[in-house]
Amino acid sequence: MKRITGMLLVVVGLAGVLWADTLAINGAGASFPNPIYTKWFSEYGKKNPSVQINYQSVGSGAGIKQVTDGTVDFGASDGPMNDEQLKAFQDKHGFPILHFPTVLGAAVPTYNIPGVTVALNFTPEALVGIYLGKITKWNDPAIADVNKGVSLPANDIVVVHRSDGSGTTFIWTDYLSQVSPEWKRKVASGTSVNWPVGLGGKGSEGVTGQVKNTPNSIGYVELIYAVANNIPYGNVKNSSGVFVKADLASVSAAAAGKAKTMPDDFRVSIINPPGKTAYPIASFTWLLIPSKFSDAAKRDAIKGFLKWMLTDGQSYAESLSYAKLPKEVVAKETKAINSIQ
Amino acid sequence: MATTTTTVPSAGPVAGSRSFLSRLRDGDEIARLVTFLFAASVVLLTLLLVFELWQGSALPRHKFGFNFFRTSVWDPIFDQFGALPFIYGTLVTATVSLLLAVPLGIGAAIFLAELAPARISDTLEFFIDLLAAVPSVIYGLLGVFIVVPLMRDYVQPALKNTLGFLPLFTGPTYGLGFLTAGVVLAIMVIPYIISVSREVLLSVPRDQREAALALGATRWESTWKVVVPFARGGILGSIFLALARALGETMAVTMVIGNTPIISSSLFAPGYSIAAVIANEFTEATGALYTEALIELGLVLFILTFILNGLARLLIVATSQRGGGTGHA
Amino acid sequence: MSPRLRWRKFVSGFMLTMTGVCALVAVSVLFFILGYLVYHGGTSMSWSFFTKLPVPVGETGGGMANAIVGSAKLLFLASLIGVPIGFFGAIYLAEFSGGTTAFVVRYAADLLNGVPSIVIGIFAYSLVVLPFKQFSTLAGGCALGVMMIPITLRSTEEFLRAVPNALREAAMALGASKWKMIATVIVPAAYRGILTAILLAFARVAGETAPLLFTAFGNEFWSPGWNQPTASLPAMIYKYAIAPYDDWHRQAWAAGLVLLGLILIINIVARAVLSRGIAVPRS
Numbered sequence: 001m002k003r004i005t006g007m008l009l010v011v012v013g014l015a016g017v018l019w020a021d022t023l024a025i026n027g028a029g030a031s032f033p034n035p036i037y038t039k040w041f042s043e044y045g046k047k048n049p050s051v052q053i054n055y056q057s058v059g060s061g062a063g064i065k066q067v068t069d070g071t072v073d074f075g076a077s078d079g080p081m082n083d084e085q086l087k088a089f090q091d092k093h094g095f096p097i098l099h100f101p102t103v104l105g106a107a108v109p110t111y112n113i114p115g116v117t118v119a120l121n122f123t124p125e126a127l128v129g130i131y132l133g134k135i136t137k138w139n140d141p142a143i144a145d146v147n148k149g150v151s152l153p154a155n156d157i158v159v160v161h162r163s164d165g166s167g168t169t170f171i172w173t174d175y176l177s178q179v180s181p182e183w184k185r186k187v188a189s190g191t192s193v194n195w196p197v198g199l200g201g202k203g204s205e206g207v208t209g210q211v212k213n214t215p216n217s218i219g220y221v222e223l224i225y226a227v228a229n230n231i232p233y234g235n236v237k238n239s240s241g242v243f244v245k246a247d248l249a250s251v252s253a254a255a256a257g258k259a260k261t262m263p264d265d266f267r268v269s270i271i272n273p274p275g276k277t278a279y280p281i282a283s284f285t286w287l288l289i290p291s292k293f294s295d296a297a298k299r300d301a302i303k304g305f306l307k308w309m310l311t312d313g314q315s316y317a318e319s320l321s322y323a324k325l326p327k328e329v330v331a332k333e334t335k336a337i338n339s340i341q
Numbered sequence: 342m343a344t345t346t347t348t349v350p351s352a353g354p355v356a357g358s359r360s361f362l363s364r365l366r367d368g369d370e371i372a373r374l375v376t377f378l379f380a381a382s383v384v385l386l387t388l389l390l391v392f393e394l395w396q397g398s399a400l401p402r403h404k405f406g407f408n409f410f411r412t413s414v415w416d417p418i419f420d421q422f423g424a425l426p427f428i429y430g431t432l433v434t435a436t437v438s439l440l441l442a443v444p445l446g447i448g449a450a451i452f453l454a455e456l457a458p459a460r461i462s463d464t465l466e467f468f469i470d471l472l473a474a475v476p477s478v479i480y481g482l483l484g485v486f487i488v489v490p491l492m493r494d495y496v497q498p499a500l501k502n503t504l505g506f507l508p509l510f511t512g513p514t515y516g517l518g519f520l521t522a523g524v525v526l527a528i529m530v531i532p533y534i535i536s537v538s539r540e541v542l543l544s545v546p547r548d549q550r551e552a553a554l555a556l557g558a559t560r561w562e563s564t565w566k567v568v569v570p571f572a573r574g575g576i577l578g579s580i581f582l583a584l585a586r587a588l589g590e591t592m593a594v595t596m597v598i599g600n601t602p603i604i605s606s607s608l609f610a611p612g613y614s615i616a617a618v619i620a621n622e623f624t625e626a627t628g629a630l631y632t633e634a635l636i637e638l639g640l641v642l643f644i645l646t647f648i649l650n651g652l653a654r655l656l657i658v659a660t661s662q663r664g665g666g667t668g669h670a
Numbered sequence: 671m672s673p674r675l676r677w678r679k680f681v682s683g684f685m686l687t688m689t690g691v692c693a694l695v696a697v698s699v700l701f702f703i704l705g706y707l708v709y710h711g712g713t714s715m716s717w718s719f720f721t722k723l724p725v726p727v728g729e730t731g732g733g734m735a736n737a738i739v740g741s742a743k744l745l746f747l748a749s750l751i752g753v754p755i756g757f758f759g760a761i762y763l764a765e766f767s768g769g770t771t772a773f774v775v776r777y778a779a780d781l782l783n784g785v786p787s788i789v790i791g792i793f794a795y796s797l798v799v800l801p802f803k804q805f806s807t808l809a810g811g812c813a814l815g816v817m818m819i820p821i822t823l824r825s826t827e828e829f830l831r832a833v834p835n836a837l838r839e840a841a842m843a844l845g846a847s848k849w850k851m852i853a854t855v856i857v858p859a860a861y862r863g864i865l866t867a868i869l870l871a872f873a874r875v876a877g878e879t880a881p882l883l884f885t886a887f888g889n890e891f892w893s894p895g896w897n898q899p900t901a902s903l904p905a906m907i908y909k910y911a912i913a914p915y916d917d918w919h920r921q922a923w924a925a926g927l928v929l930l931g932l933i934l935i936i937n938i939v940a941r942a943v944l945s946r947g948i949a950v951p952r953s
Contacts, residue, residue, distance in 0.1 A: 024898045026805065028887075038726040038890065045891070054899060056888045057727075061625030068627070070803040085627065156513040163600035165417075165625035192625070194416040199517060199611045200600030202621060205913035212914050213489070214515060228728045229914045320728075372849035376762035379755050380775045383819060387778040390785065390793050397796060448692030456686055457693070465697055467941065472700040474937045476877020478904045479926050482911045483703060486919075531696050561682035589786025591880040592908060616788045616880070623792065624884050639789045650784040 021050065023297055028056045029063020029076030030167045031204040032105055032222045033285045036320050037076065040313050044305055051301045057203060061165015061191040067288050068092060073298060075288035078105070078167025079174075079191050080267035095292045098340065099266040100306060100333055101284040103314075104255050104323035106246035107171045108233040108281070110226040111218040112211050113138055113153065120234040121146040121243045124179035124280075127236070130157055130218060131176060132183065133197035138216065146243070153216075160210045160219035163200025165191040171283045172220045175271045220281075223247075224321045238280040239272050250279035251323040259326035266333070284325075292341045299340060306337050391643075398637035400630050409637065415602045415618075417626075422634040424641065426602040430519065430612035431642075434594060435587040437523025437608065438530055443580055445527075446534030447569075450576075453535070454542035455564050466536060473532035481596035484525040489516040489597055492524070497609055512607040517599040520608040525593050530583035537582060537657060541575030542568060544661050574663070578656030585649040589642060591616040615642045704930070711927025714920035724890050724901075730917040734925055736892050740807070740900035741876070744886060747811025747896070748818055748875055753868055755815075756822025763823070764830035765852055776824070783820035790816055791881035799885060805899040810886030814875040821871035829863025830856060862943050869940035873933045879904035903929045 034057035041053040060077035067075030068089045080099055081089070089097045109122055126142040129135035135142055139152040162169045173189035187193050199214075201207035204221045208229055211219040223246050226233040235243040244250045254270045256278075262268060272280045289306070293299035310333055314324045325333075361370070401409060401422060412423025449469075453462045493516025500510045545568050553563035569576065599611020600621060615638045626632040722733030759779075763772050794813035799805055833856050841851035857864070879902075886900050888909070893900035907925045910918035 022894050024894050026887075026899055035727040041890070042726050052891050052894075054889045054891055056890075056899070059625055061627060063625075065625050065627045069800070071799055071805055088627075158513060158515055163621050165622070165627075188418055190418040192417045192622075194414065194418070195601070198601065199515060200613075200621075202595075202600070202912055205909075205915075208914040209912055214493070214517075216513075224728075225914070368850075369848040372852070373762070373766045376758045376766060379758035380762040380767070380771075382755055383759055383775055383782065383823060384778040386816060386819070387782050389797075390782070390789075393793055393796050394789070397792075445692045445695060448689040449696045452686075452689035452693040456689065465693060468697045468700050470941075471934055471937055472696070472703075474873055474877075474933055475700075475703060475930060476879070476904060476933065478877065478879040478907050478911075479703070479707070479930055482907055482922060482926050483706065485911055487706070528699055531699075535693075535696060559678050559682035561685045562678065565685070585784060589784075589788070591786065591788045592904075596908070596912060616786055619788050619792070620880055620883055623795075636792060639786075639792050642786050643789050646784050646786060647781060650780065654780070 023051050023301055025051065025053045025074075025298055025301060026056075026072045027053065027063075027074040027076060027287075028058050028066050028072045029288070030060040030078050030285055031057040032060070032078045032107075032166075032168045032171075032283075033076065033103060033322065034204070035224050035228070036103055036317060036322050039316055039320065040309060043316070044308055044313075047308075048301075048304070051305075053301075053305065057205070059162070059164040059191075059203060060167030060170065063288065064191075065165075067097065067290065073293075074290070074302065076102075076286065077170075077191075077288060078283050078285040079170025080269075080286060081288065089290075093290065093292075095290065098289050098291050098336065099286040100289055100336070101266050101286050101325055101329055102309060103317045103325065104251050104270075104282060104284055105321075106223045106251050106254075106279050106282045107168050107175075107220050108223050108226055108246045109218055109236065110208070110211055110221055110231050110233040112213075112215055112231060113155075114215050115153065116150060117232055118150060119232060119245060120150065121237065122234045123237045124175075128176050128180040128183050131159060131161070131196070131198070132186070133159070146237075155216040158214050158217035159195075159198030160201055160207050160214070160217050161195050161198045162203075162207060164202050166204075167191060167283075167285065168204060168220060168222060169193065171271065171281060174269060175281045178272050223251075227321050236280050238276075238278055239274055240276045240278075242276055244277065244279045246279045246282070248318055248321070248323045250277055251282045252326070254278040254280070254282035255284070255323070255326055255329075259328045262329055262332055264332075264336075266329075266336070282323075289340060291339060303337055303340055306340075307334070310334055394636060394640040394643060398633050398640050400633040401637050404630065409634075410641075413602075413604055417628075417631050420628075420630055422630070424615075424634075424638055426604050427613050427615045427618050427638060428641070429604045430598065430602075431588055431614040431616070433519050433608075433612065434522040434526055434598065434614060435584055437520060438526035438587050439580065439584060441524065441527035442531045442534055442583060446531045446579075446583070447538055447576060449531075450535045450538035450542060451564055451569070453539045455560075455568065462539075466539060469532045469535050473536070475529075477529070477590055477592040480525055480529055480593040484521065484593055484597040488521055488525055492516045492521045501609070508606045509608050512605070512609045514609050515599065515611060517597055518609050518611045519598070519605075522594050522598040522612075522614070523608070525597055526587045526590060529590060529593060530587050533583045533586060534579045537579035538572070538576045541572045541579070541657065541660050544575075545571050571663075572660055574656045575660030578653040578660065581649045581653035581656065585646045585653065588649070589616060589646055590614075591620050595620055615639075704934075707923065707927045707930055710920075710923035711925075714924040715927065716924075719921060719924050723892070728915065732917075732921070734901070734903065734906055734921060736889060737901040737903045737906045737925065738928070740886070740889070740893055741903045743807050743893070743896070743900065744810045744814055744882070744902055745872065745876055747807065748814035749868070749872060751812060751815025752818025752822055752871060752875075755819050756867075756871070757826055757864065759819075759823050760826035760830055761852060761857075763827045765848070765856070776827075779820040779823045782816070783824075786880075787817065787878050788880040788883075791884055794881060795884045802897070804897055805885065805887035806897045807886060807893060807900045808896050810882050810900065810902070811896075813881035813885045814878060817875050817878065817881070818871040821874060822867050825867030825870070826860075826864050829860040829867065832863065833859045862946065866940045866944040869936050869943070873936040873940070876933055876936070877904055877929060879908055 037055050063075035063077050066072045139154045170191045177184040177189045201210040204225050207219040208221050208225040211217045235245045238244050254273050257273050258268050310330050317324050409424050413425040414421045414423050497514035504510045553567040594614050595617035601611040602613045619635050719733045721735050725732035794809050798809035798812050841855045882905050889899045889901045903925050907922050910922035
């Protein structure tokens with residue numbers, strides 16, 4: 001009995017000591033970029049074994065809250081923090097929080113309709129109608145008219161949205177608000193809205209899972225989730241009237257306009273931009289980094305990661321269907337890293 | 342010096358007859374103090390918990406008052422928080438689960454207490470206790486991969502075709518929703534109903550049964566009309582216990598209920614429960630009002646389970662005493 | 671035999687058979703769950719499940735090594751908190767306390783027992799996570815420990831009370847002080863029951879997920895020390911089950927089997943320990 005206790009205590013002591021020299025950094029937030037973030041942190045960890053960056057995909061809303069509360073070292077969000085949230089952080093910590101764009105992604109309408117494997121065309125009106133609950137059947141004229149040649153069943157549409165606070169929701173509702181005054185009035189945009197209809201899935205993972213398992217459903221997720229799980233996703237009509245498929249080219253085209261006019265705080269929306277080839281529901285996604293760190297080791301590790309992310313890291317983006325940052329943005333960000341103290 | 346008497350209370354012989362100093366020397370006072378501190382820490386923890394829940398929900402309590410329980414809008418953007426959809430969802434899923442679990446559970450308990458020979462009864466009870474030990478997340482896992490497809494592809498369409506004229510069984514069949522959550526919860530609470538009811542039924546004195554049989558009742562009539570009514574307080578207590586468990590279930594519910602804060606008359610509709618919304622939204626509730634609204638929901642859940650558990654215990658104890666005490670004519 | 675009697679006999683036979691069916695259904699659910707988990711979990715288990723860390727999203731070949739170790743650390747810490755408080759508190763209730771104090775303590779313990787686990791999670795978040803500004807194994811262990819307390823306390827108290835007074839009187843007659851009597855006579859006499867109580871409390875919190883969601887949080891890597899977030903088996907099952915990746919589903923089944931297997935084994939062992947009887951003196 002005494003021997004067992006002794007051994008246990010040794011194990012406990014070891015547990016405390018063994019990894020004592022690993023610098024553990026914790027981040028949490030958006031599920032939109034989770035595939036590339038987990039890839040990045042894994043690769044960076046391999047190159048820098050003394051640094052371990054643990055990222056949890058819990059949704060942009062949670063990321064913002066937790067970095068503000070200080071329970072994680074950095075956050076991540078696809079909906080930039082609004083002025084109120086920025087002020088809340090500043091008030092609580094005494095210094096501002098910085099946004100660092102990492103990649104460009106797209107929110108796509110993904111669906112599971114028995115018998116339909118092609119990419120459907122969606123007009124803004126169709127998407128608004130579906131999510132407002134006004135368009136209830138798949139063979140509604142609003143959808144069928146722009147998809148001639150596809151036989152759509154007369155089944156009820158099962159709408160899926162996010163149940164957690166989500167930057168993807170922000171992107172999606174931002175788009176719906178911009179194309180529909182009715183949506184803007186009734187629901188508005190945010191990371192967590194009062195959805196008129198639909199089921200809630202947790203995380204982009206949850207929504208993808210729901211759509212995959214539920215016939216006649218539609219959901220909005222980041223492009224890679226639909227691609228990696230082989231579920232069809234639709235083309236969306238952009239501001240120039242062209243039905244555009246979300247891919248590297250169309251997402252980069254969406255950012256092209258704003259790349260040169262990127263504001264200093266990097267908060268910008270590229271929703272529904274001008275341009276014939278631009279995908280209308282694309283967005284930057286940001287890491288939320290406090291501008292001051294009391295722990296010098298953490299600060300240096302994070303700055304090191306950011307530098308790596310802007311150079312080597314970008315090369316991982318395209319294989320995961322995220323578009324690289326425009327080079328003007330990269331240049332501007334590299335300078336901004338120096339403002340982290 | 343007083344001598345210790347031979348009739349001692351169940352806590353052991355009273356040591357008060359020895360002098361304080363001798364007790365101190367023997368280490369008894371220290372032992373008493375140390376163990377008292379541990380026991381007191383339990384009380385302190387509980388008080389702290391209640392305090393944290395109460396303080397932590399101050400903002401919405403002052404802002405919304407009782408309207409919190411009457412409004413059904415949960416809108417974090419516009420700072421509107423109404424608890425009605427969650428209370429509705431919690432109560433509906435719990436009701437569905439009891440409707441399914443109570444008949445099954447009491448039936449099984451009757452079998453185990455009245456019919457089965459002791460060895461079989463004990464063995465089956467052993468397995469049923471194991472069922473109670475299965476964690477919630479595993480029920481959730483099975484719910485997502487087995488129950489939801491079953492409901493969506495077979496059960497719900499069948500119900501819709503046969504009973505679709507009732508508002509309860511209308512609407513699209515997602516597979517997720519109140520009904521599925523109710524079914525999963527039913528499986529989770531059955532063991533509680535069975536084990537407590539079985540014990541209570543076993544404690545009913547034999548002469549009750551024998552009197553009924555002597556008067557010409559069939560086995561079933563003696564059970565159903567005499568034994569069960571005698572034990573009905575304890576059986577009701579087991580139902581309250583099951584209800585308390587069902588109300589507080591988090592993981593299994595959030596994985597199958599659809600996570601949508603709406604109130605619908607259809608059981609096929611997706612909904613939300615108090616525990617599920619706290620689990621989903623607590624880590625992301627930005628702003629004090631949002632966080633504290635969730636804590637207030639936690640407070641509501643706490644009070645509900647507190648009342649139910651208290652009632653349950655009273656009923657079970659009262660029935661057992663009745664059975665063991667003056668059950669004879 | 672009159673038709674009415676025939677009917678009543680029929681009803682009796684029928685209803686009693688139905689109760690048998692009810693019992694059968696209830697028990698077969700358990701076997702169904704076990705069988706399903708063994709089938710799906712068993713076929714998904716592999717060496718890499720137990721030894722590898724999770725890999726980036728979308729890639730295959732990862733495992734849950736960190737979750738298994740994380741759960742072990744959490745449960746260890748929970749026991750460190752739950753067992754002493756439950757054990758010593760029970761000794762106070764059974765051996766030292768008067769009526770009112772005992773009532774208050776028992777009432778508080780029963781209250782704590784009935785608190786839904788998600789509310790305990792909120793409690794641990796405000797008490798441990800916020801002040802330390804850190805999700806951690808410590809916070810998760812505290813949450814689980816608080817849940818262990820009432821179970822350990824009440825069960826241990828019952829087993830201590832069940833020890834016959836004859837033992838107590840004999841010890842006192844031999845001149846033992848109270849604490850010596852407790853330590854050398856009563857506790858050893860009740861040790862089987864106490865062990866059962868601890869094992870059952872342990873099994874109960876081993877499967878808890880909700881309180882870990884905002885205390886231990888989650889970790890893709892090993893969790894160093896006690897003050898960092900950690901992965902845990904139940905939380906991983908939740909995360910992987912609701913995701914769309916088939917590889918994750920397979921891992922969730924395997925983890926479910928491991929978790930359920932562990933819990934069932936502890937339960938069976940606990941009951942076996944108890945059924946071998948509490949030591950009583952030969953009268």
